Amino acid sequence: MLVTWRYKPRKSIIQFFDPRAWIIFYACFIAATVFFWDLRFLSIFFVVALSVAIFSRIGWKEMRRGWLFIGVFIVFFSLLTFLTGRGGVELYTSEHLIRNISLPFSIFGWQPILKISWEKTFYALSMILRVFSLASMTILLPYSLNPALYGIIFKGLGLPDKFAYGMDLTMRFIPTFGRDFQLTMDAQKARGYELEKISGGLFKQVQKLAPLMVPVTIHAIASSEDIIDAMDLRAFGIGKRTWIQELHYQKRDYCLIAFSILMILTVIALSLFGIGKFWVPSALIT
DSSP states (O other): OOOOOOOOOOOOTTTTSOHHHHHHHHHHHHHHHHHOOOHHHHHHHHHHHHHHHHHTOOOTTTSHHHHHHHHHHHHHHHHHHHHHOTTGGGTOSOOOEEEEEEOSOOBTTBOOEEEEEHHHHHHHHHHHHHHHHHHHHHHHHHHHSOGGGHHHHHHHTTOOHHHHHHHHHHHHHHHHHHHHHHHHHHHHHHTTOOGGGOOSSHHHHHHHTHHHHHHHHHHHHHHHHHHHHHHHHTTTTSSOOOOSSOOOOOHHHHHHHHHHHHHHHHHHHHHHTTTTSOOOOHHHHO
16 A cells, blocks of 8 residues: 655645645746855755745655754765865866864874865855755655645646556655554564664674565555556556546745746856856955
């Protein structure tokens, strides 16, 4: 049985619009964010993403794990980029040093020195704002869109029936897989399987996780076969599919779509003129 994300109707900024209009805005927002490395422009997208997250009316308890994962992911990779300088070398050719920090240990007689520059600092800040804007807008969608309308939404965006229904199943796969994994883990624990005492090397740990992964994988394959058989019995894909529910655009939806298109066209135009590239204040490097 397929399960869905923890959706419930809310008087939020996302559910105020037609879901198709919000998907269009989301796609344009993601594309526009990817075009920029300028901290000033990324700050605007960050404020928009943060405002949407606040006015989405989704409680902290509902998305605690998601926000913690996003926070750890952003901080880890931004800190790693800041320490190593990797990734930003394609955006700047020279560095303006702030200071060198000698680490209090040595490796085979070599003492590591951490070079802190303005370029590394602003690249790390840009990375934080950029990734947060992308991740926060993405994680809000499953909690804000009605699962019963997944297929209707993608079909309403002009996608074929098979692709629309495929996207519907994809959106439901992750929570279903998580449910099956939790049930399998509880069943194995009831049989004496002690997950907390897994030790040894990487390959041994993977081998010891077989009582969890094998049943979950087999069940996922069997469930997909059942879905395929059910769709074949109903002659899915033979003719044009009809939907019980219908979505209708309103004036606010057209305004959001027009704003989204104007935003992405403006971003493309700025990019063609070389605006929005990596930026460091000239007062700091002079």
